Structure formats: C-alpha cells, structure tokens
Amino acid sequence: MNIVTPRKMSFGINGKLNGLESKTPFLIGVSGGTASGKSTVCKRIMEKLGQVDMDHMQRQVVCISQDSFYRDLSPAEKLKAEKGQYNFDHPDAFDNDLILQTLQDILAGVKCEIPAYDYRTNSLMKDQITTIYPADVVLFEGILVFYFPKIRDLFHMKLFVDTDSDTRLARRVPRDIKERGRDLDYVLNQYMNFVKPAFEEFCLPTKKFADVIIPRGADNTVAIDLIVHHIWDILRLKKAENSSRQHPYIYQHRLA
Ligand code: UZR
Ligand code: MG
Structure with missing residues (x-):
C-alpha cells in the first residue's frame, strides 16, 4: 500500500489542521x-467509523456515488443505451458541472439532495433521495472521480481501489445480469467496446493521483483499518480544534 500525506490536511506549526474548516466535512x-x-470499501469505512459513540445530531458519515450524476439521456441516446452502444464510461457521460457544484456545496456545509441511479432504466430515481447534511465524513465513489482536476482537487483524501481486471470482469458479468437486468452478450460487448478501453484511457491514468492505493479492494482489511485509523486521527484533531474555539479556557487549562 502506498501512503502519502494528502496535501489538504497538512498540519500547521501549532498542530492545527490546515485546510479543514470546522463545518467542512x-x-x-x-x-x-x-x-x-x-x-464495498466505502461501506466498510462507514461501518468502522460508525462504531464510535457520538452524538447523532453531530455525526454523519455518508457515501455518494458518481452514478447519481449521470446526464439525462436524450431519446436518441436512450435508444443507443438499450442496444449497448452508449458509452457510460466516458467522462462526458456525467454532469461534471453539477458534481463540482455539489461537492463545493458539501464543503461549504450546505445541505444537498442527491438521487439514486437505476441501471435497469439508465436513469436517475428522483424519488430515492439521499440528503447530505453538514457531515463529518463524506465519501464520493466512482470510476472517474479523479479525472477532472477541479473536482479531484476538492478531496482531502483520495483512495484508488486496485483490483485486477480478470477479477473485475468476473464480478461485473454476474452483477450486470442479476442486478442490472442484462444478458451475457450485451455485457461482454459493452465491456469490450466501452468499459475496458475507457478504463485504460480515463480511469487507470488517475491512479497516480491517489494518496492511498488499496490492492485487492474490500478484501484488504489491513488497508481499510489503516485508512479508518487515519481518518479518526484527523477527526479527533478537528474536534479538539473546534472545542478549543468554543471553550478556549477549558482547553488551555486541560493542556496546561
Ligand atoms: P461501477 N453503467 C451501466 O451499465 N448502465 C448505466 O445506465 C450507467 C452505468 C455502468 C457503466 C460503468 N458502464 O462501467 C459502471 N457501462 O456502470 C460503473 N457500460 O459502475 O463502478 O459500480 O462498476
Ligand atoms: Mg458501484
């Protein structure tokens, strides 16, 4: 596992966190x-972070998927998608302005509402909304979340889940058939025509921007534990910083 200290959470000379404001998730x-x-990696991180006792009103750990930002398809594009001829793995398939705006809102502590995505109909489910409150931790996962520099630069920590291609294909085929209502020909054609080439052209080159690369994905419990501990250290510091702002006397007294 490669670990590099992320730029945006460096520590200042007084031990305070630089670049993390009090209400900034x-x-x-x-x-x-x-x-x-x-x-699955996000789920594990959320589970492990959720174990610690904390006031529910204060604490939120949420996960958002880049899939919630797929552009609405025109009727012609919908037709292409039904035939497996639409490239969902290209950076332009997403509403990248909306991604940027939403992440900026999240960082500004503004409440956001994000729909879920339905792979069977290739469209957003406007009735299944996740509300993102000013949170402690927000995870944003997707195949191309590090592609555009403006979006990439917003993350305090960047993880790349590095699972080998055979394993990924072996997982993708049954998942698309069972969960996404496709047949084998469709899945394999889409994989060869779009998914694999786009992975090599757009996703894989973004691995170099990651702070932590997780080999084998969710099986790598050691890497996930290390990441969770690191996040905990940062949150603890953030909390101490906040309480020192609210109760400067008590904090100084305790330190003395
Ligand atoms: P993950 N995808 C679909 O198959 N249909 C859609 O309507 C929207 C997305 C696929 C997309 C990409 N590509 O490979 C994958 N195709 O979802 C990303 N083809 O999701 O990271 O969970 O595999
Ligand atoms: Mg997924």
Whole structure:
C-alpha cells in the first residue's frame, strides 16, 4: 500500500489542521475500475467509523456515488443505451458541472439532495433521495472521480481501489445480469467496446493521483483499518480544534 500525506490536511506549526474548516466535512474520493469494490470499501469505512459513540445530531458519515450524476439521456441516446452502444464510461457521460457544484456545496456545509441511479432504466430515481447534511465524513465513489482536476482537487483524501481486471470482469458479468437486468452478450460487448478501453484511457491514468492505493479492494482489511485509523486521527484533531474555539479556557487549562 502506498501512503502519502494528502496535501489538504497538512498540519500547521501549532498542530492545527490546515485546510479543514470546522463545518467542512472530511471529503474522501474513492475511485477504481468497474466492479473493483469501491462501494464495498466505502461501506466498510462507514461501518468502522460508525462504531464510535457520538452524538447523532453531530455525526454523519455518508457515501455518494458518481452514478447519481449521470446526464439525462436524450431519446436518441436512450435508444443507443438499450442496444449497448452508449458509452457510460466516458467522462462526458456525467454532469461534471453539477458534481463540482455539489461537492463545493458539501464543503461549504450546505445541505444537498442527491438521487439514486437505476441501471435497469439508465436513469436517475428522483424519488430515492439521499440528503447530505453538514457531515463529518463524506465519501464520493466512482470510476472517474479523479479525472477532472477541479473536482479531484476538492478531496482531502483520495483512495484508488486496485483490483485486477480478470477479477473485475468476473464480478461485473454476474452483477450486470442479476442486478442490472442484462444478458451475457450485451455485457461482454459493452465491456469490450466501452468499459475496458475507457478504463485504460480515463480511469487507470488517475491512479497516480491517489494518496492511498488499496490492492485487492474490500478484501484488504489491513488497508481499510489503516485508512479508518487515519481518518479518526484527523477527526479527533478537528474536534479538539473546534472545542478549543468554543471553550478556549477549558482547553488551555486541560493542556496546561
Ligand atoms: P461501477 N453503467 C451501466 O451499465 N448502465 C448505466 O445506465 C450507467 C452505468 C455502468 C457503466 C460503468 N458502464 O462501467 C459502471 N457501462 O456502470 C460503473 N457500460 O459502475 O463502478 O459500480 O462498476
Ligand atoms: Mg458501484
């Protein structure tokens, strides 16, 4: 596992966190090829962070998927998608302005509402909304979350889930058939025509921007534990910083 201290959470000379304001959530980007285990890694991180006792009103750990930002398809594009001829793995398939705006809102502590995505109909489910409150930790996962520099630069921590291509294909085929209502020909054609070339052209080159590369994905419990501990250290510091602002006397007294 490669670990580099992320730029935006460096520590100042007084031990305070630079670049993290009190109500700013800790924003984590999670990327990797299709079926690499991004969602599972996020789930594990959320579970492990959720174990600690904290006031529910104060604490939120949420995960957002880049898939919630797929552009609405025109009727012609919908037709292409039905035939497996639409490239969902290209950076332009997403509403990148909306991604940028939403992440900026999240970082500004503004409440956001994000729809879920339905792979069977290739469209957003406007009735299944996740509300993102000013949170402690927000995870944003997707195949191309590190592609555009403006978006990439917003993350406090960048993770890349690095699972080998055979394993990913072996997972993707049954998942698309069972969960996404496709047949084998469709899945393999789409994989060969779009998914694999786009992974090599757009996703894989963004691995170099990651702070932490997680080999084998969610199976790598050691890497996930290390990441969770690191996040905990940062949150603890953030909390101490906040309480020193609210109760400067008590904090100084305790330190003395
Ligand atoms: P993950 N995708 C679909 O198959 N249909 C859609 O309507 C929208 C997305 C696929 C997309 C990409 N590509 O490879 C994958 N195709 O979802 C990303 N083809 O999701 O990272 O969970 O594999
Ligand atoms: Mg996924």
